[in-house]
Amino acid sequence: MRLLTVANDGELRLADFVGDYIPPYTILSHTWGKDSEEVTFQDMAEGKGKNKLGYQKLRFCEKQSANDNIQFFWIDTCCIDKTSSAELSEAINSMYHWYRDADKCYVYLSDVSINGSVGSSLFSQQTWETAFRESRWFTRGWTLQELVAPSCVEFYSLEGERLGDRASMIQEIEDITGINMEALQGSPLSRFGFEERMSWARGRETKLTTATHYDFALADWDGDKVLDLIVIKKGSTDTKTTEVYILSGASNFQDIILQTRTALHETDDTWAFSMGRWNAGRKPDLFAIKKSSTGTNSTEVHILSGASGFQKFILQTGTCLHETDDAFDFAVADWNADGCPDLVVVWKSNDSDRYSLLHVLSGASTYQDFMLHAEIPLLDTLGMYEFMVTEWTRNGRLDLVGVRKSETGTNSTEVHIMTGL
Template sequence: MRLLEYDSAGKVWLTKDFVGNDVPPYAILSHTWGAEGTEVTFADLTHDTGKGKPGYDKIRFCGDQARRDTLTYFWVDTCCIDNSNNTELSEAINSMFRWYQNAVKCYVYLSDVSQSPVDSIDGGNQELCGEFRKSRWFTRGWTLQELLAPASVVFFTKEGQRLGDKKSLEGDTSEVTGIPIAALRGRPLSSFSIIERRSWQTRRETTRKEDKAYSLLGICGVYMPIIYGEGEEHALKRLQDTTDGALKDKFDLTMTGTKRDDFSVPFSLADVPEIQHFVARKDELGEVQQALSGDGGRRTVVLYGLGGIGKTQLAVEYTKRHRDDYSALFWLNIKDADAVKQSFAKIASQILRSHPSADRISTVDVRGNLDDTVDAVKAWLSLPHNTRWLMVYDNYDNPRVPGNQDTAAVDIRKFLPETYQGSIIITTRSSQVKIGRCMQVRKLQSLPDSLEILSSTSGRQMSIHSKDEGN
């Protein structure tokens, strides 16, 4: 790993190639590349020809900020890698995540965000916050790992003014990127499914198409040869094969005594509201099924409408008709925080009956520490390959949404598994719950539907002409 440092005359120069434990503490730069020919390359720095390029300002900024943080060495991707050497380039790409992870400081240089010296996002400047959220840096493929890998990430404007760090700006960063705050705070990426980790890159672009795959190597925790020219589709296919193989090896080692991919838990009707008669709503049932169909990512349906309109009945009927489509199906009452925590305790007990050594759940007191129980169940639902579960959150009628000042309002996101997998149904009276596919459940209006309900509840056959016939 080559690093940069200033000499006594203030000139930036390349160090020797540090190896293994010999690498000294260093800062690292995260940025978006400028137009072709504007960045300082390895050859430019070697021949002292790059000072006139616009990209040299970023190198100078990184070095100056490193010195302010009492760091002698710093690293910038444009000039620390000899891109003309394919072997070196391949090694660098496979090592990149680790290099960012091991940096003492990561400086994010936002060339499209500007501020006056007295402004800061931390100080509540809304216009500046808007610029930050719209920065091109959030749209590039390689900057994803540069956000996630380092423990210390600090954001700067193009003038070199500090905007904030990964912690102080985690709310804005999470909303812009779709990355859970837990991941931004350093939770091991292995606790998030490969599907979710790859979903964080969905809206990002790379200049070289193969980099759509290569920029995910460290995030997915795998290594593979770099073959520019193979095309995006082939590169992504190799990435998929590599991650599948790594997961198989991991599960073969950790799922001792348990059939791999067996996360089945018998469906219990104990906590499901009893519905004596359910008829009609065939279109709504079909719409729910369509919304929850498919493989890959999280699928969520919110059923909202007036109280007593039939939201819970619709959810119950769906679970009964499609219970065989899921490996595990759990029903939760989310009328308040205590109710949903108690529901998680019951779920933990259900899982333990089928999987006595279930990861994390078997180590917590499922009746004593409810917060730990919630986290343990969420972690189990987030295990790789545990994707065919369905969670029904019923009675979410006091949601924490804008305008609701009730201190007892529930933030459902605290009780959702943080990985992007599985299926979820939420019933609520609030139209402000905006998660996944929102479906309004309305009062039945058609005469045939009403007669079908009446026939079912009375046990008598009703028809459109029954009233005229004196019945």
């Protein structure tokens, strides 16, 4: 994890921490201005950025951290190297844990001005309270987890004046956001139903990065017994469809052997993708899994035919699984060796005393029946693990592979293989 601190010369410096030990730190929650106005990792590395409008956020966070006797603080604009897709992806996956583990979260509301000190007059108090209720911060996608994850959340105006904290303003925050008061008070999110949690996120906007536009899979596309890389471009395409690019494994992924539009419209982060063979066809098919905002109120499976170059749908159906979200990983595999590709679903727990869960939906039933429900002997996996399926033990049965990406005991990426499920 990379944090900011004040060096001996009074300048702000970045400090990297690797391994289990992370010092106490505070964390900033805010809304981004124009990209050109925010201080980046490159600015900090080169000693630049002081003239940018966003630099006042750094100094604000420095001041508040010092007042709270905490040496280090974290700000997303400059503590992540966004030119590195790998680092950006890891940061997105770790964000909930970083906010949860912070000593304090400072919410800087750049569109809430008190026009003087808080409470200096009834008029000024009414003015900032109205602006607070209408703040853009409450409409942004990322700030949802930044509101519920930390143990302590404090709100500050444009001038850096403290307006209150989550505990003292909890009724007003519940009225503004619709988030259950118990969730705001720290109850585990797993205690709230999926539909209720989804309702908290509706209407919020996110600032997408190019990392969210792509999914990846492996499959032997041309039958040469070498795995090829399947790149699925979900959005911002010239064709206004989800596009597929296939890079040849035989060429060490230097040659593109297929580049095509598909029959599926542009997609977003409510979609996941995998590859499989629906009718044991010569070409692998593209499985598009619609997780939420579906017409069937269930997770949906849309299969695009590989034989048609992904121009035709083989199957479009709702399933026996409720709508899902980013806490779920998906894979396509023939779980019971009946020749039909099944849908393997892993729900990742965000609770230190609750196991993750495995569900397998039967391909033979066109995903209307569950074949398996099982607990996975791993806790608190959300944001830390990615799951996949393979035949690791070569005993004719599929194994579940969990890749732990961060906060490992070995200071390396770890692989956990669960057999006999």
